[in-house]
Amino acid sequence: MGHQSMEQTxxxxxxxxxxxxxxxxxxxxxxxxxxxxxxxxxxAEAGPADVDAAVDAARCALADPAWVGITxxxxxxLLWRVADLIEAHAGELAELETRDQGQPLxxxxxxxxxxxxxxxxxxxxxxxxxxxxxxxxxxxxTLHYTRREPVGVCALITPWNFPLMIATWKIAPxxxxxxTVIVKPAxxxxxxxxRLVELIERAGIPAGVVNLLTGGPDVGRALVEHPGVDxxxxxxxxxxxxxxxxxxxxxxxxxxxxxxGKAPSIIAADADIDAAVAGNLQGxxxxxGQVCAAYTRFYVDRRRVDEFxxxxxxxxxxxxxxxxxxxxxxxxxxxxxxxxAKVDGCVRRAVEExxxxxxxxxxxxxxxxxxRGNFFRPTVLAGVRDEMSIARDEVFGPxxxxxxxxxxxxxxARANDTEYGLAAAVWTKDLATAHRLAADIRxxxxxVNMLPIPDSGAPWGGFGASGWGREMxxxxxxxxxxxxxVWMHLG
Ligand code: NAP
Numbered sequence: 001m002g003h004q005s006m007e008q009t010x011x012x013x014x015x016x017x018x019x020x021x022x023x024x025x026x027x028x029x030x031x032x033x034x035x036x037x038x039x040x041x042x043x044a045e046a047g048p049a050d051v052d053a054a055v056d057a058a059r060c061a062l063a064d065p066a067w068v069g070i071t072x073x074x075x076x077x078l079l080w081r082v083a084d085l086i087e088a089h090a091g092e093l094a095e096l097e098t099r100d101q102g103q104p105l106x107x108x109x110x111x112x113x114x115x116x117x118x119x120x121x122x123x124x125x126x127x128x129x130x131x132x133x134x135x136x137x138x139x140x141x142t143l144h145y146t147r148r149e150p151v152g153v154c155a156l157i158t159p160w161n162f163p164l165m166i167a168t169w170k171i172a173p174x175x176x177x178x179x180t181v182i183v184k185p186a187x188x189x190x191x192x193x194x195r196l197v198e199l200i201e202r203a204g205i206p207a208g209v210v211n212l213l214t215g216g217p218d219v220g221r222a223l224v225e226h227p228g229v230d231x232x233x234x235x236x237x238x239x240x241x242x243x244x245x246x247x248x249x250x251x252x253x254x255x256x257x258x259x260x261g262k263a264p265s266i267i268a269a270d271a272d273i274d275a276a277v278a279g280n281l282q283g284x285x286x287x288x289g290q291v292c293a294a295y296t297r298f299y300v301d302r303r304r305v306d307e308f309x310x311x312x313x314x315x316x317x318x319x320x321x322x323x324x325x326x327x328x329x330x331x332x333x334x335x336x337x338x339x340x341a342k343v344d345g346c347v348r349r350a351v352e353e354x355x356x357x358x359x360x361x362x363x364x365x366x367x368x369x370x371x372r373g374n375f376f377r378p379t380v381l382a383g384v385r386d387e388m389s390i391a392r393d394e395v396f397g398p399x400x401x402x403x404x405x406x407x408x409x410x411x412x413a414r415a416n417d418t419e420y421g422l423a424a425a426v427w428t429k430d431l432a433t434a435h436r437l438a439a440d441i442r443x444x445x446x447x448v449n450m451l452p453i454p455d456s457g458a459p460w461g462g463f464g465a466s467g468w469g470r471e472m473x474x475x476x477x478x479x480x481x482x483x484x485x486v487w488m489h490l491g
Contacts, residue, residue, distance in 0.1 A: 009041025009096075011194040011214060013050055016057035017207025023049035029216070031190060034102040034333040035323040035373040041100075043190045046213040048222055051182075054211040055228040058153040058180040061208030068178065076127035079175060081203040083120035086113065086168075089199065093192055097164055098324035100191040102332040102374070103287045105324050111286075111453065116168040116196070122456035123176035123476075130177065130477055135485070143488040148481040150178035151254050152230030155223035157184045157244075159236040160335050161290040161396075164192035169460075170233045171200070171210065173476035179231075182211045184223060186236075188335055190214045224248050233479070234258070235292075238394075238420075238465045256469035256479045258292070258461055260394040261422030263452065264415040265295035266437060268408070268428035269303055275449070276427040277311040280400070283425060283451045285319070285378055288331055289398040290339075292466075293423035293445065293452035297384070297391050299411060302404040309382045309402045313359040316378035316400065321364050323373070333374040334397060340374040343397030347379055350390035355381040355401065386414055394420070408433070412440035421463025423452045444470070 009031075012019040024047040031040045046054075061067050070078075086093065093116075094108035103112065132146040156170040163185055174181050185193035197212045213219050220240075224232055224247040231254040234244050238259040248255050265283065267276045283295040300308045322329035334340045340363065347361050360379030365371035376398055384391050384401040391401055405411055415424060415437075424443040428434050438446040444462040445452070454460045454472060461470035469479050 008039060009043070009191050009194060011041060011043045011190065013044050013046055013054075013214065014197050014201070014210070014212035015050065015054045016060075016211070017201070022047050023053065029187060031100055031188065033099045034335050035325075037372045041191055043187075043194070043214040046215040046219045050213060051219060051222040051226060054182045054213055055153060055223075055226050057208040057211055058182055059228055061180040061206060062150070062152060064206060064208065066206035067180070067209050072128045072130070075176065075178070076124045078203055078205055079120050079124035079127065079172060082200055082205070083117045083124065085199040085203055086117040086120065086196070089195070090114075090117070093164060093195060095325065096195060097192045098332070101160065101163060101189045102335060103324055104329045104332050105327065107287060108324070112162055112165045115165040115456070119165070119168040119172045119456045123172035126173070126176045126474070126477060130481070137487070141490040143490055145486050147484045147486060148177070148477065149484055151480060151482050152179060153228060154179045154181045154231045154233060154480070155184065155226075155229045156181050157220045157223065157232065157234045157236065158186060158193070160186035160189040161287060161292070163189040164196060166235050167193045167196055169235070169471055171196075173471065173480050174233070175205070175209065177477060177480040179480055180209045182213055182223060182229070184213050184215070184220050187214070187216050221247060224253075225250065227251050229253060231255070231480070233471070241467065254479070256461070256471060257467035258471060259422075259465060259467040260420060261292045261294070261462065261466050262297065262392065262394055262418050262420045263293055263295050263423040263425065263443070264441070265298050265425040266411055266415065266427065267298060267300040267304070267308055268426070268430065268433055269301035270429045270433075271304075271427040272429065273304060273308055273311065277308065277315055279427065279449065279451060280425075281312060281315050284400045285316070285331060285398050286451070288334055288376070290335060290396050291452070293454070294396075295425055295452065296395065296399075296401070298400060298402045299405050299414060300402060302406050305402065305404040309358060309380065312400060312402070313380040316380050317359040319378055321366065321370060321375050321377070331378060331398060334376055335374070337374050339396070340376055343376055343395055343399065346390060346393065346395045346397070347381070347399055350381050350384070350388060350401065353388045353390070354383065354385070355388060355390060356383045358382050360398070386417060392418065412437060416442045419465040422466035423447065425450075425452065
C-alpha cells in the first residue's frame with residue numbers, strides 16, 4: 001500500500017498493480033499543510049525509468065483480457081465500486097484534502113469528495129451506453145457503422161486546487177471508455193490522489209489499467225513527450241497548456257486542455273443586490289479564489305456600484321479565516337507561500353495602477369495563530385478599469401475587483417476583452433438580459449444567478465486560452481474515444 005497512516009502519508013509509485021520505490025532509488029519530496037506548515041506526507045519522485053515502466057504497464061493492460069475482455073456491464077460495476085469506496089472513506093478523504101490543499105472541510109466533503117464519488121457513478125452509467133451509429137453511405141450494397149474505441153494510453157495531469165475531484169474528472173471517463181491511464185498529480189497536493197488510487201486498486205481494477213506517478217514537472221513533461229502515450233488530458237495553467245501542445249506534437253497525441261480563466265460577473269441594474277453580493281462572495285472566494293471558474297471581475301451598473309461594493313466589502317471582511325479543519329472556518333489558506341506572494345504582488349500592482357483598496361490586501365496572521373499558514377485577507381478593490389492587470393490576469397486568490405458600467409450595450413464586449421473564456425456570470429431578474437448576455441459572452445459556461453460549480457452531467461471547458469475540448473457529460477466520451485468506421489460490402 002502507498003498510504004500508511006492518516007497522520008503522515010509515505011507514498012510510493014503505483015505501477016502495474018504494485019506500489020514501488022522509484023527505480024533510480026528512494027528519492028522523495030514532502031507535501032506541507034498550507035494552514036500550519038506541518039508535513040502531510042512524503043511522496044516518491046518518479047524518474048525517467050518509472051515513466052517508461054508506467055507507460056509499458058498501461059500499454060500492456062490495453063491488450064490484457066482482464067481489461068479489454070470484460071463486458072461494459074462489468075466495467076460499470078468496477079467504476080460503481082470505486083464510487084462506493086470513495087463514499088465509505090469520505091470523512092478520511094475530506095480531512096486529507098483539507099490538510100494537503102487547505103480548503104475548508106465542508107468544501108472538501110461537499111464539493112471535492114462528493115463530486116469525486118458522483119463522477120465515478122455518472123461514468124459507471126455511461127459504460128453500457130457508448131454507442132456507434134449506422135451512416136447512410138451512398139455506395140450500393142454497403143453497410144457502414146461506427147465503433148467507439150478507446151484512445152489508448154492516457155496521461156492525466158492535474159493541478160493543486162481540487163486535486164481529488166479533478167483526478168476523478170479524468171480517470172472516470174477514461175476508464176468508462178476502456179482506456180488505461182497514468183495519473184500525475186500536482187507536487188503540492190498529491191495526498192488524496194494516492195489514496196484514490198489505493199481505493200481503485202481495492203475496487204479490483206486490473207493491474208496496469210491505472211498507474212500513478214508522483215513527482216515534479218519533469219514527470220509531466222516526460223509523459224507528454226512519451227511516444228507510448230496516446231492522449232494527454234491536462235488541467236492546469238495556460239502557460240503549461242501551451243508547453244503541452246508543443247511537447248505532444250511528435251506523435252500527434254490527442255490533447256484536451258482545461259486551463260485558466262478570468263470569469264466576468266455582470267451585476268445588472270435590476271439584480272437583487274443582496275443575492276448578488278452573497279453569490280459573488282462565494283463565487284469569487286470559494287477555496288480562497290483558487291478556482292478556475294471563480295468570478296474575478298465584477299461589472300456593476302454605475303447606479304448600484306457603491307452599494308454593491310460596500311456590501312461586498314462588509315461581507316468579505318467578516319469572513320472567518322482559519323485552518324480548514326476548524327468547523328468555524330469560512331476561508332482557508334492559499335496553497336503555498338509562493339502562491340501567496342504572487343497574489344500579494346497582484347494586489348500591490350493593482351493599487352499602484354490606481355485601484356482603491358476597500359478591504360483586505362494583506363497577509364493575515366490573526367492573533368498570531370495564522371502566521372504559520374499562507375493566509376491572505378479577502379480583498380475588495382474598487383475603481384478598477386479594464387486595462388489594469390488586476391482586471392486581465394488570472395490571480396487565483398481571494399481578490400474581488402469591482403468595475404462600473406454605464407451602458408449595458410458595452411457589457412459583452414468588455415466581458416469578452418480577454419484571452420480567456422472559461423466561465424461567466426450574469427445577475428439579473430430579466431430573462432431577456434440573461435439570455436442575450438449568455439449568447440453574447442464567449443465562455444464555456446455562463447451561470448445566471450448562481451455559483452460556478454460544475455456538474456458531471458454538463459460539459460466543462462473553455463473558449464480561447466481557457467483550453468481545448470470539453471470534458472464531463474457525454475462530451476468526455478468524444479475526447480476519450482476514437483471513432484472507427486467499418487465499411488462492409490454486402491455482395
Ligand atoms: P500548473 O502549474 O499548470 O500545473 C498543473 C500540472 O501540470 C501539475 O501536475 C504540474 O506538475 C504539471 N506540469 C508542470 N509543468 C509541466 C510541463 N511542462 N509538462 C507537463 N506537466 C507539467 O497549474 P497549477 O498551478 O497546479 O493549477 C492552477 C491552474 O490550473 C490555474 O491556471 C487554473 O485556472 C487552472 N485550472 C483550470 C481548471 C479548468 O477546469 N479549466 C480547473 C482547475 C485549475 P507540478 O505540480 O509538479 O509542477
